[in-house]
Amino acid sequence: MRPVEEYKVVQDFLARVCKQVRARAMHPEIREELLGHIEERTELLMLEGNAEEPAVQEAVKQMGDPGDIGKSLHLAHRPQMDWKLLVLLALLSIVGLIGSLTVDYADTEFVAGFFIRKAFFFGIGLILLISFYFLDYRKLKKYSGVLFFITLCLMALTLIRGVDVNGLKIFLVFGPIAVPMLGVTSVFLLLIALAGMKPASQWGPWESAFHILYRGVLPIVLYSLSGSMVYMFIYLLGFLVLTWTTKKSSKQFALLVMLPFIGLAYILFLKRFYIMWRLEGLADREGDGGYFMRVIADAVSSAGWFGQGFAAPNPGIPYVYSDSIYPYLIYCFGWMFGILVGMVVLLFLARMWSIANVLHDSYGKNIVIGVIVVLGLRLLIPIIMGLGVVPIVSLDFPFISYGGVNNMLDIAIVGLLLSIYRRKNMIPSEVGEAAPMKVA
Structure with missing residues (x-):
């Protein structure tokens, strides 16, 4: 005293x-x-x-x-609500509901009742968002190691007993629900777990070798075995970012990421013929590999500023309910609509970044950074795919395209971000970060 x-x-x-x-x-x-x-x-x-x-x-x-x-x-120091992030989420969700209604009325094959299912999963996601908002996210930290281990086990189980869809074994079935355990679900769980695990700055030499194999190489191998290359890259980038934010020095970081990059190089070498085929499709859209890109490019170029109208049929666009929903919405509602959606996406990402910058709690900040990596890539890649900048890959558009578990999970993750923001002024500042208090 x-x-x-x-x-x-x-x-x-x-x-x-x-x-x-x-x-x-x-x-x-x-x-x-x-x-x-x-x-x-x-x-x-x-x-x-x-x-x-x-x-x-x-x-x-x-x-x-x-x-x-x-x-x-x-x-x-009272709880805070990030109304800006919530409004941006609402705008993206409204676009998703409009898109699902458009796909329904366009009588797209294999997508009957799209709007009803989309609204149903949105409702469940909203309940999860509210639940996560009131959850004290700090209670999750002590379970980080367990969460990471269980997620790896479920990923391995998916490889053994998972459902094969379009050549990818990423879904693990729990009764009537198919969970993409080697997709976005595991990426979110692994990065949230990494945010609360022992930081790289506290690793010893032997500990560093173990954690690089356990946290870096093993998940990459599991993703590659499933054929889920996109989510492998997303996880790898998230792992690198979180390792960088918790590193001891730049030299340590370079040594830590060497082995995962060697593993990635080996995997890319094994997949080199497939990768070259996809890149050839980007360069030569008249060939077989460029068919989807050619169809999408034609649809976007013919849209004009205001599109072809609500539910305009275009049977050539593949997977309008998921991977290609963005170019299809441009085809229906025009370039102006596509630009507005792109602006909302950029504002959404900028808002998440601003949340990370106002946090003093390193655990909460690491969670937000990991979420920015996952949602950022999943929001931006479908847009640039729709513009023909990168090859077509199987990747859903968060909040907008169809995907029951993915829709619920994405909205729930926003609830977790809101929970972190809610407590930004209710958690003591870490050493050296306390702001001066003004008194009379």
Whole structure:
């Protein structure tokens, strides 16, 4: 206990201030900051010739009314809602519902009842968003290691007992639900787990070798065995980003990522003929490999500024309900609509980035960074695919295209981001990051 804190007048003052602040986790930081101000004022008064006890009493008096200070601090540390992120999510979800209705009325083959199913999964996702919003995300941290291990086990089980769809074994069936365990589900779970695991800056030499194999190489091998190359790249990028943010030094980071890159190079070598075929389709759209890109490019170029109209049929566009929904919506509603959707996506990503920048809790910040990597790539790649910049790959458009579990998971993840933002002023700052407290 500090000498000044021994005085009852100081103890009463601090107790009355903290009584007004409901964020109890902030009480130690608030007390420490206020004590610092009282000590400074006490020292100045004693230099003016006052005895210690009268100086302490006068210093407390100069601090102002403890009730008013407590109320202002409560307002500063109360839960916050990120309405901007929520509005942007609503806009993307509305685009998704409009798109599903468009696909339904276009009588697209194999997609009957698209809107009803999309609305159903959106409703479940909304319930999950609300649940995650009120969840204290910090409670997840102690389960990070277990979550990572269980996710790897489920990924391995998917390779053994999963369902093969279009040559990819990424779905694990639980009753009536098919979960893409070697798709976006595992990527989110692994990166959220990595955010709470022991950071790279605390690894020893042998520990570094183990974690690189366990956290870096093993997931990459599992993704490659399933044929899920896109999600392998997304996870690898997320792993590299989180390793960089928790590294000890640039030299350590270079050594840590060497082995995963060697594994990636080997996998790309094995897949070189397929990759070359896809790249040839990008360069030569008149060949067999460029058929899908040619069809999509024709649809987008013929759309004009305002499109061909609601539910305009275009049977040549493949997978209009998932991979190609963005170019199909441009075909129906025009280039202007496509530009507006692109702007909303960029604003959504910028908002997530701004959330990461205002956080003082490293665990919450790492979660947000991992989510930015996953959602960023999944939001941007379908757009640039629709513009013919990159080869067509199997990748859904979050919040917009169809995908029951993916839709629910994406919306739930936004709920987790809202939970992190909600507590941004309710968690004590880490060492060296405390902001100065203003008092009267």
